[in-house]
Amino acid sequence: MTGIDDLPIRDELRGKSPYGAPQLDVPVRLNTNENPYPLPEPLVRRIAERVTEAARGLNRYPDRDAVELRTALARYLTRTTGHPVELAGVWAANGSNEIIQQLLQAFGGPGRTAIGFEPSYSMHSLISRGTGTGWISGPRNEDFTIDVAAATAAIAERKPEVVFVCSPNNPTGTAVEAETVLALYEAAQAAKPSLVVIDEAYGEFSHRPSLLPLIEGRPNLVVSRTMSKAFGAAGLRLGYLAADPAVVDAVQLVRLPYHLSAVTQATALAALEHTDTLLGYVEQLKTERDRLVAELRATGLEVTESDANFVQFGLPQSLKGGGGGAPGEAGGSVPAIDAHAVWQALLDRGVLVRDNGVPGRLRVTAGTPEENDAFLDAVRDLMKELNR
């Protein structure tokens, strides 16, 4: 049988695996940070209307510059961040993953590098690799905040062309302070200058204001957003960025013509008409997120503070087998158990969470109150068994 490595594939792709959060059929799926609430019926009907209208014109290519949609996105950003954003400073694509790809096509590429502070969103490194951009893994503190001194030193030394800052950070949930972004931006300008991309996929779930106002007077700062999480529309594939209009001009040099279908544009416009209802779900999810943090802590687990719609948790030291040795290695009096074994034990109890490969940690998405109860019950059941 022919394998990938038998093909004349690019060397840097040999032996690599594709992005792959498992899509398993289990009762409670809390593994990909989706919004658990289906779109409300009035919005579903509005999408049908808008798409019907768009269908009448599908013999023609869509609006290449998605002007109506970008105008609506600019209005949404202006309203929710308090910072005036205009059409010329907004760009939209098929998910923020495509936004990131277009940015790397324009600002990264062969002979250039990008840096991110890990653990963070794995697509930043994967899309870097896919665009031939070298990847630099920058450090974080023990508490998963960005180590500003180490990060600025890494930027000064390695001089990357692109700097990724994920806030709130996936998979840890950690928000980044504005002062940290400014320090990284200054370091990146002094070193190169380079493009700093703030991935605010979870911005709407944060306790803190958006970092978007920082783009003012900083032409090399980009904020990327998505309708996949807060708008509950992961299936729509709509991401966008806000930046200096020159950045929007730059991505137009690499985007495929007519990349955003008329159906996508019509659907996103319908969703934006229902912003208030959708942001109401965000408030419910924030409450559930805070409840997950509190109740997981009450069971004795180590929980990272979260500004997103998910929570990172780890086993207490007493259950990690003492010495932090390899999985299965005997530590203290309690047998060692690693994150993946906990992931499997929760799956056996009908709850799918995410193992992002962060040692000793797992990530759970805030679901409906019922889903979260099922998850918490599974955790308590497992903890009882482990403490026995």
Ligand SMILES: *Cc1c(COP(=O)(O)O)cnc(C)c1O
């Ligand atoms: C989910 C997520 C995205 C969203 O990607 P889309 O392509 O818009 O669905 C982007 N960045 C981060 C950090 C994410 O977790």
